[in-house]
Amino acid sequence: MSFPSPQHDHGPCVVHALQVAEEECRRRGARLTDIRRRVLELVWRSHAPIGAYALLEALGKAAPPTVYRALDFLLAHGLIHRIEKLNAFVGCPHPGHAHPGQFLLCRQCGAAAELNDESIEQAVRRAAEKTGFLVAGLVVEAEGLCPACRKDAV
Amino acid sequence: MSFPSPQHDHGPCVVHALQVAEEECRRRGARLTDIRRRVLELVWRSHAPIGAYALLEALGKAAPPTVYRALDFLLAHGLIHRIEKLNAFVGCPHPGHAHPGQFLLCRQCGAAAELNDESIEQAVRRAAEKTGFLVAGLVVEAEGLCPACRKDAV
DNA sequence: TTGCGGAACGTTATAATATAACATTTAGCC
DNA sequence: GGCTAAATGTTATATTATAACGTTCCGCAA
Ligand SMILES: [Zn+2]
Ligand SMILES: [Zn+2]
Ligand SMILES: [Zn+2]
Ligand SMILES: [Zn+2]
Numbered sequence: 001m002s003f004p005s006p007q008h009d010h011g012p013c014v015v016h017a018l019q020v021a022e023e024e025c026r027r028r029g030a031r032l033t034d035i036r037r038r039v040l041e042l043v044w045r046s047h048a049p050i051g052a053y054a055l056l057e058a059l060g061k062a063a064p065p066t067v068y069r070a071l072d073f074l075l076a077h078g079l080i081h082r083i084e085k086l087n088a089f090v091g092c093p094h095p096g097h098a099h100p101g102q103f104l105l106c107r108q109c110g111a112a113a114e115l116n117d118e119s120i121e122q123a124v125r126r127a128a129e130k131t132g133f134l135v136a137g138l139v140v141e142a143e144g145l146c147p148a149c150r151k152d153a154v
Numbered sequence: 155m156s157f158p159s160p161q162h163d164h165g166p167c168v169v170h171a172l173q174v175a176e177e178e179c180r181r182r183g184a185r186l187t188d189i190r191r192r193v194l195e196l197v198w199r200s201h202a203p204i205g206a207y208a209l210l211e212a213l214g215k216a217a218p219p220t221v222y223r224a225l226d227f228l229l230a231h232g233l234i235h236r237i238e239k240l241n242a243f244v245g246c247p248h249p250g251h252a253h254p255g256q257f258l259l260c261r262q263c264g265a266a267a268e269l270n271d272e273s274i275e276q277a278v279r280r281a282a283e284k285t286g287f288l289v290a291g292l293v294v295e296a297e298g299l300c301p302a303c304r305k306d307a308v
Numbered sequence: 309t310t311g312c313g314g315a316a317c318g319t320t321a322t323a324a325t326a327t328a329a330c331a332t333t334t335a336g337c338c
Numbered sequence: 339g340g341c342t343a344a345a346t347g348t349t350a351t352a353t354t355a356t357a358a359c360g361t362t363c364c365g366c367a368a
Contacts, residue, residue: 003285031335033345052325063348068326073345084238085293087325102278104287117281120274124256124296127271131157132301133258139239141293142278147286185364187316206354217319222355227316241354 048110202264
């Protein structure tokens with residue numbers, strides 16, 4: 001919910017995310033195969049949202065469909081989110097209940113933070129209702145400066 | 155601000171948009187060249203957001219950079235918006251003051267409506283502030299059913 | 309008017325992102 | 339073990355976007 005400090009030790013976050021993912025997949029009867037786990041780990045290891053071809057390269061010998069299929073699986077089970085603005089992917093810090101993500105993207109350091117603010121979704125839903133539109137999915141992506149980069153910029 | 159009825163006569167909308175664009179460009183000292191005007195007209199003629207390569211085809215004999223340059227110009231001067239989710243473009247119904255768009259995108263008929271709801275932006279700004287993040291740009295894209303398609307679906 | 313200089317455009321090639329189609333392997337189940 | 343469906347491998351190609359460089363056009367000023 002808060003912005004990840006750039007110098008925090010990210011290792012434990014990755015380990016924790018993988019544990020949660022194992023659990024969540026078990027609960028759902030979904031198979032977190034080796035490739036899928038490796039992609040998820042790579043996504044988490046990256047501090048910033050990471051693109052499919054960067055993942056592909058990190059995986060070593062693999063073709064595009066391999067990584068896209070893994071990403072599709074992870075998206076379908078709510079373990080990652082896609083950032084539309086960046087054509088990139090980021091780990092979900094609290095999978096288990098389906099939700100659209102709301103993201104803060106630092107234009108300086110690339111870091112991303114996920115919000116899940118009820119009032120944002122409500123504001124959209126209310127405004128949409130006024131026009132008679134029924135909201136089914138929602139993309140919210142704010143670009144700007146994270147706390148650390150904001151300080152640096154003075 | 156409200157959803158465009160699918161059977162409304164779109165011709166006048168296009169004509170009006172082009173007039174406003176002429177005016178706005180004059181005001182800004184920007185050149186609305188033939189290509190740029192044709193691209194803007196094509197964007198407006200399309201009921202739904204339209205992609206760069208569809209515009210390219212409609213233009214006839216032209217190469218990608220031609221249409222992308224025109225789109226860049228139109229974006230820079232606030233005459234169109236880009237829909238990130240769709241990699242597509244839509245005319246702005248009220249250019250003249252820079253603003254991020256907030257969009258309602260019908261998954262059935264493809265129609266798009268632009269909102270400019272203060273409360274949405276405020277909700278995002280407030281939630282971002284809590285984390286110390288400074289918002290500079292904002293993408294809001296809701297997917298769902300427009301009033302007409304909602305009725306059809308019962 | 310003519311020539312200058314920058315903006316706009318043309319053209320070719322290529323980068324970056326994503327999917328189609330089909331063969332092969334693997335994992336779970338009886 | 340043998341069956342089946344899911345997962346993965348493999349090749350080709352679609353889709354979206356930009357780089358690089360040459361040419362043309364347009365406003366402006368000598
Ligand atoms: Zn999430
Ligand atoms: Zn930052
Ligand atoms: Zn607008
Ligand atoms: Zn519709």
